[in-house]
Amino acid sequence: MIVDLHTILACRIDEAITHVKTPRLLEFVAAPLVRFDPVHPPAFPNEWSDGEHVVVLRLFGAIPFGTQSIVISMAPTTHGFTIRDAGHSALISRWDHVITITPHESGCHYRDHVDIRAGVLTPLVWLFAQLFYRHRQRRWRALVAQEFNYGYGAAP
Numbered sequence: 001m002i003v004d005l006h007t008i009l010a011c012r013i014d015e016a017i018t019h020v021k022t023p024r025l026l027e028f029v030a031a032p033l034v035r036f037d038p039v040h041p042p043a044f045p046n047e048w049s050d051g052e053h054v055v056v057l058r059l060f061g062a063i064p065f066g067t068q069s070i071v072i073s074m075a076p077t078t079h080g081f082t083i084r085d086a087g088h089s090a091l092i093s094r095w096d097h098v099i100t101i102t103p104h105e106s107g108c109h110y111r112d113h114v115d116i117r118a119g120v121l122t123p124l125v126w127l128f129a130q131l132f133y134r135h136r137q138r139r140w141r142a143l144v145a146q147e148f149n150y151g152y153g154a155a156p
Contacts, residue, residue: 001126003114007137009101011144013108016101017081019148021047021074028150029139033132035061036070048072048083057089066091079103092118092125110140 009016019025023044027036038044040054050073057065071086080102087095094117102109112133118125143150 001116001122003112003116003126003129003133005133005137006109006111007141008104008106008108009110009140009144010107011148013080013101013103015148016108016110016144019143020081020083020099020101023048024150025143028143029136030132031139032061033135034059034065036068039067048074050074068092068095077102080108091121092116094118107144110137112137 023036023046027044030036035058036044036055037058038053038055040052044053051071053070053072055068055070057068059065066089068089069087071088072083073086074081074083076082077100080100082101083099085095085097087097089095094115096115098111098113100109100111100113102111114129114133116122116126116129
């Protein structure tokens with residue numbers, strides 16, 4: 001099943017690209033619904049690089065929800081930027097999340113496109129993903145409105 005959501009971010013495209021490349025952004029936009037605790041490697045890098053990152057998922061920051069592989073690949077495109085997480089876990093055989101960021105007259109166009117496969121659990125996982133990605137985009141817009149003030153430490 002597919003989740004495909006779009007929003008306009010009122011920021012420069014280079015700012016959005018800089019932030020989407022960081023685990024810090026993932027942690028911010030996912031909170032408080034999901035927390036990602038790194039397992040392998042044992043800490044997130046300052047910036048994503050192509051490769052696999054194994055995490056323990058915690059719903060609402062506390063309830064363990066299994067281990068997930070975040071499998072990152074990134075590529076500039078002719079009109080913007082794409083980052084992909086070809087994720088998977090024991091319960092979810094496919095969590096293929098592609099983020100695209102392209103120019104827009106009001107800032108930049110941000111898109112989450114997620115292909116989910118979880119066997120008989122697919123409809124439930126898809127419903128959760130609908131909620132989760134709507135929440136993420138709302139947090140993205142709020143972060144942009146706060147000029148990327150994460151509320152702690154210096155911006156990347």
